[in-house]
Amino acid sequence: MFGNIKQKVGQTGRDALQKTKNLVEENRINGLISEKESAEAILLRELGGAYYDKYSSSPSEIMEPEFAKLVQEISTVKAEIQIHKGQINKIRNIVICDACGIELPYDSLFCRKCGQKIVKSEIADEAAVLDAYGSRHWSVASSIQFNPRL
Numbered sequence: 001m002f003g004n005i006k007q008k009v010g011q012t013g014r015d016a017l018q019k020t021k022n023l024v025e026e027n028r029i030n031g032l033i034s035e036k037e038s039a040e041a042i043l044l045r046e047l048g049g050a051y052y053d054k055y056s057s058s059p060s061e062i063m064e065p066e067f068a069k070l071v072q073e074i075s076t077v078k079a080e081i082q083i084h085k086g087q088i089n090k091i092r093n094i095v096i097c098d099a100c101g102i103e104l105p106y107d108s109l110f111c112r113k114c115g116q117k118i119v120k121s122e123i124a125d126e127a128a129v130l131d132a133y134g135s136r137h138w139s140v141a142s143s144i145q146f147n148p149r150l
């Protein structure tokens with residue numbers, strides 16, 4: 001009878017040990033899955049970036065329609081990011097040199113470092129930027145709030 005109990009305790013111990021080992025192994029494999037998923041996400045992003053770089057300045061007719069739409073949406077978002085950066089620069093009363101990237105006082109006419117003529121992003125320019133990058137995607141473009149005081 002005692003032998004039987006001893007056997008059962010032994011079995012329970014082995015089961016617990018096996019469960020722990022399984023858990024450790026499961027965590028290890030989950031770690032591998034996470035690593036691979038991160039790598040996959042980075043590669044997909046690189047693939048998208050490479051495709052965008054290759055085709056964003058090409059006529060949309062040479063792309064398959066579903067790609068052309070995505071490329072145009074990315075261009076619109078990029079243009080919007082530029083507009084928002086310009087808005088922040090206006091709030092901070094600075095302008096960034098297109099050529100060398102340094103910060104200058106907002107009323108600068110030329111870059112004091114590289115001599116580049118400074119072109120400010122005014123409201124009219126913001127509209128031009130959106131036109132250039134495809135304001136045809138009006139649902140995204142029209143969601144931008146232009147504040148003339150900025």
Ligand SMILES: [Zn+2]
Binds near residue numbers: 099
């Ligand atoms: Zn400069």
